[in-house]
Amino acid sequence: AQSVSQHNHHVILSEAASLELGCNYSYGGTVNLFWYVQYPGQHLQLLLKYFSGDPLVKGIKGFEAEFIKSKFSFNLRKPSVQWSDTAEYFCAVIGSGTYKYIFGTGTRLKVLA
Template sequence: AQSVSQHNHHVILSEAASLELGCNYSYGGTVNLFWYVQYPGQHLQLLLKYFSGDPLVKGIKGFEAEFIKSKFSFNLRKPSVQWSDTAEYFCAVHPGFADKLIFGTGTRLQVFP
């Protein structure tokens, strides 16, 4: 079965630290990839997405993600986190022409000043 794995369940960082959140998926065909963010008490918002082209994707608020097809990965990065980045982050995969997205279980990020 198709699945998405986010290995980091809970990450705690200090402000200005660098961030990398892992995302791996199990699907051998064409995929579209997403990172969503959910700030405390809010709904999910799109952070960035990969459809095709440059595998390094830049999103809002200084986030970026790199699609490495050979590793089935789409890791999220940010060079210097801020307290306002405290949120839950979800990786999602759209395999082929499926009717739905497959979400990972999420990574909770806490950033301390």
């Protein structure tokens, strides 16, 4: 079955701490991978995406993610979080040539000032 798993549902960090959010997927075929962020009161925004090429992709606001094909993973990282990173983060995959997103359940990140 096609699915996306985000293992951390709630994460609380202090400012300047490092962040890594896990994302694993199950999909039979080539995928495109995305991380979306939803800040409080705002709509979903694209954080970064991976289609092909260098498995380490950089997104906005200092975020990066690494695609490890052998592990079916696309973990999100940031070396030093800020209070403004408090948000909900969603990992999503889409099969190449399709339009149907499969979303993970999301991770709520709270950064303490």
